[in-house]
Amino acid sequence: MKKKILWMSLSFLLVAALVLTGCPAPEVVEPVEPVVPVEPVEPVEPVEPVVPVVPVVVTPEAPMLWELVEQGLLPPVEERLPVPEDIMVIEPVEEVGQYGGTLRMQHEAPDMGTLKMTILDTGVMWNRDLTGYEPGIFKAWEFNEDGTSATFFLRRGLKWSDGVPFTTEDLRFWWEDLALDEMFPDVPPPAWGYVAGELMTVDFIDEYTIRFNFAAPNWIAPMQFASGFWIWEPMMTPRHYLEQFHPRYNPEEGDYELLAEKRIWYQNPDHPVLFAWGVVEYEPGVRVVFERNPYYWKVDTAGNQLPYIDRVVSVEVADAEVRLLRLLSGEIDFNFRAVYSPKEIPVLLEAAEATGLRHLSGWINAAGAWPAAAVNYELVDDMYLRALFQDKNFRRGLSHALNRNHINDVVWFGLGTPQQFTISEDSWHFITPEGRAIFEEWAASYAQYDVELANQLLDAAGLDARDPATGFRLRADTGEVFELILDIGSWGTEEINEVTAGLLKPYWEAVGIKTTLNFAPAAEIDLRWAEATYMLRMVHVAEMDLWTYPDWVLPSGMNIREWPMSHKYLATGGELGEPLTGVAKALNDLFLAGLAEPDDQKRHRYVLDAVRIHIDEGPFIIGITGGLPMPVFVKENLRNVAEFGVLGPWAPQCPGVQNPEHWFWKVD
Numbered sequence: 001m002k003k004k005i006l007w008m009s010l011s012f013l014l015v016a017a018l019v020l021t022g023c024p025a026p027e028v029v030e031p032v033e034p035v036v037p038v039e040p041v042e043p044v045e046p047v048e049p050v051v052p053v054v055p056v057v058v059t060p061e062a063p064m065l066w067e068l069v070e071q072g073l074l075p076p077v078e079e080r081l082p083v084p085e086d087i088m089v090i091e092p093v094e095e096v097g098q099y100g101g102t103l104r105m106q107h108e109a110p111d112m113g114t115l116k117m118t119i120l121d122t123g124v125m126w127n128r129d130l131t132g133y134e135p136g137i138f139k140a141w142e143f144n145e146d147g148t149s150a151t152f153f154l155r156r157g158l159k160w161s162d163g164v165p166f167t168t169e170d171l172r173f174w175w176e177d178l179a180l181d182e183m184f185p186d187v188p189p190p191a192w193g194y195v196a197g198e199l200m201t202v203d204f205i206d207e208y209t210i211r212f213n214f215a216a217p218n219w220i221a222p223m224q225f226a227s228g229f230w231i232w233e234p235m236m237t238p239r240h241y242l243e244q245f246h247p248r249y250n251p252e253e254g255d256y257e258l259l260a261e262k263r264i265w266y267q268n269p270d271h272p273v274l275f276a277w278g279v280v281e282y283e284p285g286v287r288v289v290f291e292r293n294p295y296y297w298k299v300d301t302a303g304n305q306l307p308y309i310d311r312v313v314s315v316e317v318a319d320a321e322v323r324l325l326r327l328l329s330g331e332i333d334f335n336f337r338a339v340y341s342p343k344e345i346p347v348l349l350e351a352a353e354a355t356g357l358r359h360l361s362g363w364i365n366a367a368g369a370w371p372a373a374a375v376n377y378e379l380v381d382d383m384y385l386r387a388l389f390q391d392k393n394f395r396r397g398l399s400h401a402l403n404r405n406h407i408n409d410v411v412w413f414g415l416g417t418p419q420q421f422t423i424s425e426d427s428w429h430f431i432t433p434e435g436r437a438i439f440e441e442w443a444a445s446y447a448q449y450d451v452e453l454a455n456q457l458l459d460a461a462g463l464d465a466r467d468p469a470t471g472f473r474l475r476a477d478t479g480e481v482f483e484l485i486l487d488i489g490s491w492g493t494e495e496i497n498e499v500t501a502g503l504l505k506p507y508w509e510a511v512g513i514k515t516t517l518n519f520a521p522a523a524e525i526d527l528r529w530a531e532a533t534y535m536l537r538m539v540h541v542a543e544m545d546l547w548t549y550p551d552w553v554l555p556s557g558m559n560i561r562e563w564p565m566s567h568k569y570l571a572t573g574g575e576l577g578e579p580l581t582g583v584a585k586a587l588n589d590l591f592l593a594g595l596a597e598p599d600d601q602k603r604h605r606y607v608l609d610a611v612r613i614h615i616d617e618g619p620f621i622i623g624i625t626g627g628l629p630m631p632v633f634v635k636e637n638l639r640n641v642a643e644f645g646v647l648g649p650w651a652p653q654c655p656g657v658q659n660p661e662h663w664f665w666k667v668d
Helices: 001-019 063-070 111-118 168-179 229-234 239-245 257-262 320-328 341-353 383-389 392-400 404-412 433-444 451-461 496-508 524-532 564-571 582-595 601-615
Strands: 088-090 102-107 124-126 133-135 138-143 149-154 200-207 209-213 275-283 287-292 298-300 311-316 357-359 367-375 483-487 514-518 535-543 622-623 634-635
Touching: 102 111, 111 138, 111 229, 111 622, 133 138, 168 209, 168 239, 168 383, 239 257, 320 483, 341 357, 367 392, 367 496, 383 392, 392 451, 392 622, 404 496, 433 601, 483 496, 483 524, 496 514, 496 535, 524 535, 535 622, 564 582
Parallel strands: 088 298, 102 311, 483 514, 483 535
Antiparallel strands: 124 133, 138 149, 149 209, 200 209, 275 287, 287 311, 357 634, 367 535, 367 622
């Protein structure tokens, strides 16, 4: 009997081995024992034969990568990941996912900006709920005592998608061979590197440690790396790949033309990357195909390497209506920015069931003003109008003349919230009860529709004389009809601006302000903005963090906003523009004080003080509506997609901060 058991055991092992290798199992013939007569027994119910279960090999990585490991074409997953303590673990939104599948999306331009916001990792990231910052490619950072030096630490063992280690030598290439190379303007020194008018210096401590040194305290340095893909993108420079195209390292390259071409990673399948998917195919103007990065440095809570999805295919579609039709036809698996207008939500909801889409209603634009009209506080070519625009009675008169409820109904089908210009109510500056209270006061300031009050304020601003024939108000300096020119442009979408401007004009003319709509080409509108010759301009105001993008509220010299001449002065170290005075100086002083404050919560106090100035001396931008939802729809079985995010400001990089690498196709 022992021989029979041994024979059956060996047979089973043979069958299992052959099944695992894909070979057909031979027929097994057991030895026959002598027949022994037995007493007859009652018949019994037949018993189902026991079928041996062949064990399935489960690996903490995608099957397509496991196959390469088995073939000896790829190192084991534990050798591809960073050292264990430096691996980033992603907590799932819903559950640990499943491997496989392709994600279909669309982008609208060759620069693939909206696509980058989906797939790029950066040095530091916003957290998912946008209440603060967390480590990204940098695993940690620390400051010296006075905040003038910030030291960042790379993840040890992190590798480019081709398996070459990512070290500070790659960052040295960015800094010394690109940013400081005056012959290569494509990658200039970063704006965030200038503090107190001086460019930072950079120390490369060892292969995983880098230090940035500033001329003054700069406690917000880590936040800069999370402030849009365009901050980190120029720093993503694989030395081992790019230096072959740099004239400094390859004398055969007589110029920088090939280097400029090869560093465009999203058009170059040979360019290694650090994020979940890298380019494998690129057809200019048609589509781009990404495939999983076998050396990606994140895992789920079960230890499985991410991403779950194998491939991302994005089609370039310039026409907004075509993008909407592709989504409605079921050709696209998710929409965050390709179909942008909140007005499309009803039609998408109607088609959702037929196209297998579900609506993620928690996604918002996060604009405090969309649309809005920015007032030029520092107009340069008419000193009478400059003084008029600086008179808060004039700006408040324009604001009270508007019926925001009516404009909201016409422009947004009632989806928005009529309010004054603000930044996003979901900004981390307003989390506390005090912050929330001052935000609500700001949003309500000078926003009520009151024609009588508007007329009183405009009279008080010196526009109390009117042309008897037309009823338009007269300039106090010349006696001529005052003409307000509103630049349209495409900031916040051209369609919304045109419709809104067409509504603003009759409201302002009803209180005696002759209004002319300027539909000049975008380049001309931008030039008037940069040269401070515009009067009012249609804008879209959305920001989550005023320390990295302060200029809607705190003039800093980073971006042109309501104080264009102050911007020039700050941006050029006093060579151009005008020295800051009055409101602009008070707000800039708060900005500088905030930079010198190491505590995040105390730094928020400076924002609230700045908002108080906007309430007491504003508005400096005339807001119409805010609080708008966004048309975010995803396929029903695309899971682990967050229910909340913002799609107005680009800086928070949504949906990238919601970890698309752990989205997956749920198969029941």
